[in-house]
Amino acid sequence: xxxxxxxxxxxxxxxxxxxxxxxxxxxxxxxxxxxxxxxxxxxxxxxxxxxxxxxxxxxxxxxxxxxxxxxxxxxxxxxxxxxxxxxxxxxxxxxxxxxxxxxxxxxxxxxxxxxxxxxxxxxxxxxxx
Amino acid sequence: xxxxxxxxxxxxxxxxxxxxxxxxxxxxxxxxxxxxxxxxxxxxxxxxxxxxxxxxxxxxxxxxxxxxxxxxxxxxxxxxxxxxxxxxxxxxxxxxxxxxxxxxxxxxxxxxxxxxxxxxxxxxxxxxxxxxxxxxxxxxxxxxxxxxxxxxxxxxxxxxxxxxxxxxxxxxxxxxxxxxxxxxxxxxxxxxxxxxxxxxxxxxxxxxxxxxxxxxxxxxxxxxxxxxxxxxxxxxxxxxxxxxxxxxxxxxxxxxxxxxxxxxxxxxxxxxxxxxxxxxxxxxxxxxxxxxxxxxxxx
Numbered sequence: 001x002x003x004x005x006x007x008x009x010x011x012x013x014x015x016x017x018x019x020x021x022x023x024x025x026x027x028x029x030x031x032x033x034x035x036x037x038x039x040x041x042x043x044x045x046x047x048x049x050x051x052x053x054x055x056x057x058x059x060x061x062x063x064x065x066x067x068x069x070x071x072x073x074x075x076x077x078x079x080x081x082x083x084x085x086x087x088x089x090x091x092x093x094x095x096x097x098x099x100x101x102x103x104x105x106x107x108x109x110x111x112x113x114x115x116x117x118x119x120x121x122x123x124x125x126x127x128x129x
Numbered sequence: 130x131x132x133x134x135x136x137x138x139x140x141x142x143x144x145x146x147x148x149x150x151x152x153x154x155x156x157x158x159x160x161x162x163x164x165x166x167x168x169x170x171x172x173x174x175x176x177x178x179x180x181x182x183x184x185x186x187x188x189x190x191x192x193x194x195x196x197x198x199x200x201x202x203x204x205x206x207x208x209x210x211x212x213x214x215x216x217x218x219x220x221x222x223x224x225x226x227x228x229x230x231x232x233x234x235x236x237x238x239x240x241x242x243x244x245x246x247x248x249x250x251x252x253x254x255x256x257x258x259x260x261x262x263x264x265x266x267x268x269x270x271x272x273x274x275x276x277x278x279x280x281x282x283x284x285x286x287x288x289x290x291x292x293x294x295x296x297x298x299x300x301x302x303x304x305x306x307x308x309x310x311x312x313x314x315x316x317x318x319x320x321x322x323x324x325x326x327x328x329x330x331x332x333x334x335x336x337x338x339x340x341x342x343x344x345x346x347x348x349x350x351x352x353x354x355x356x357x358x359x360x361x362x363x364x365x366x367x368x369x370x371x372x373x374x375x376x377x378x379x380x381x382x383x384x385x386x387x388x389x390x391x392x393x394x395x396x397x398x399x400x401x402x403x404x405x406x407x408x409x410x411x412x413x414x415x416x417x418x419x420x421x422x423x424x425x426x427x428x
Contacts, residue, residue, distance in 0.1 A: 060254025
């Protein structure tokens with residue numbers, strides 16, 4: 001099942017050139033770039049593993065691309081996403097986030113319903129590999 | 130009919146000619162250095178045109194090594210280099226990241242690689258200038274972390290030639306030793322540029338420019354005295370070319386200020402405030418004794 005989260009996730013996967021262009025855009029806005037990866041794309045899994053520290057004060061996307069390549073090599077068959085953090089006062093948040101790499105076969109997320117008292121229904125989502 | 134291309138016109142319009150001209154004007158002497166920069170600029174220009182015309186082209190490697198005695202302008206030229214390479218579209222952003230051993234080498238195991246990588250990433254799209262590069266390698270300590278930084282540098286210099294230019298700088302003899310023990314560096318650096326010492330006339334010219342930048346000037350007699358100063362200073366130990374001149378001028382300004390305060394009735398004109406007179410220069414210890422003045426606070 002194709003996971004859709006962050007920007008561009010309904011588009012075909014970005015190639016490296018397109019990823020670099022997006023990163024150039026972020027750097028142009030003075031956002032700090034972080035690379036994160038995970039095996040579990042469950043929507044509630046907000047905190048992915050950080051690949052090194054977020055990168056501040058970069059001028060060129062080449063540095064980030066180097067990290068993405070290293071991360072892919074060390075964590076094949078993982079999701080890798082790029083977070084662009086805006087430190088401007090008042091924002092101080094991630095302004096843009098997109099998936100830069102996906103596993104060949106993506107896990108499915110299965111939903112189970114559980115009826116409880118008063119005919120309430122509770123939903124659980126489980127990642128199935 | 131083959132397409133033609135006006136190389137000289139492209140050279141003029143790209144802004145490269147302008148940078149080379151300012152380089153010529155603002156940097157005194159250094160003829161071999163300027164020659165090499167000119168050649169490099171020409172090569173890059175030709176490569177660019179070849180690319181436009183669809184001929185086979187290969188991006189040349191531009192990692193450089195600047196060697197020369199203290200105060201011969203290595204850092205100054207490196208600063209200009211970043212701007213020049215940017216104008217030539219060789220580097221994409223044109224920033225200069227200037228580092229020394231401390232910035233690259235960590236203090237404990239596992240600290241060096243992230244530190245070096247972070248700086249390399251910051252320098253991507255621009256120029257990484259490593260001053261006194263020989264400090265990276267300490268042969269007497271085999272567990273020194275400098276070696277780790279060197280390995281990462283070499284790897285990036287080789288694999289990401291298009292992304293950044295590395296310039297190593299240092300004194301000639303120690304750099305020679307450094308390359309001997311790190312042959313990988315020598316072979317990956319295509320351009321070894323040697324900075325010659327300045328002649329006496331060039332140093333005098335430099336002194337005048339330095340004074341001019343601080344809106345001072347020599348009186349004619351003081352100018353002659355400065356010429357004598359340079360001649361004498363050169364024979365003394367710890368002579369550091371333009372840097373010695375800058376230090377000498379700083380001390381000259383001290384004596385100049387002191388003279389204005391101590392002599393006369395204390396009434397000064399802008400003329401007096403900006404003219405360095407002969408005694409200001411002549412009272413230097415360089416003339417009175419043979420020893421070095423660099424270590425003493427006021428000569």
